[in-house]
Amino acid sequence: NAGVTQTPKFQVLKTGQSMTLQCAQDMNHNSMYWYRQDPGMGLRLIYYSASEGTTDKGEVPNGYNVSRLNKREFSLRLESAAPSQTSVYFCASTTRRARRDEQFFGPGTRLTVL
């Protein structure tokens, strides 16, 4: 099992460019999440998908869109990147039957917007 995988691992964008961060999980989890982590901060929830076909906003959704492509994949899109979106992005997944209600995290994507 690969767990939660994210691509790319690193990315540099110019202001105004667009890109999509990809996330996939092979644990048959229903729920998936996107977080961002800024220096000196904990992770903050951007969007989540409780199950295939549904998405909901989290704490900091502005400037982002998401797509739950199927049960395995949950992508995050930046339509017009801004320097304020420079961050490390984490994808996570879980299921109601997960031991200890654990969310399983991917390795993160470090994004820099110039």
Added chain:
Amino acid sequence: AQTVTQSQPEMSVQEAETVTLSCTYDTSESDYYLFWYKQPPSRQMILVIRQEAYKQQNATENRFSVNFQKAAKSFSLKISDSQLGDAAMYFCAYRRGMYSGGGADGLTFGKGTHLIIQP
């Protein structure tokens, strides 16, 4: 909205000693979960321990234990016999429970405590 506060940006402890990391939270819900996650320099988020709000007994996982004070909304992590591999950022996190309408909610994190282990 719920908030999680970690008031210690950094803590330092001698190897083999015991250290306690503090966390307070604010919620009006009755059903919720609290977690401690560890983030080493590799950036990987690792679940250390979890506590259900309705359980009075404090959770324990090997050298890690919590002191859950529900009325005070306090959730501290105690690490016994500290090891060099315990050096990391530690994040306290909160999630609503299913009976509070939070079946698939994301986690709300504190800002973290950087734990340094002195050899």
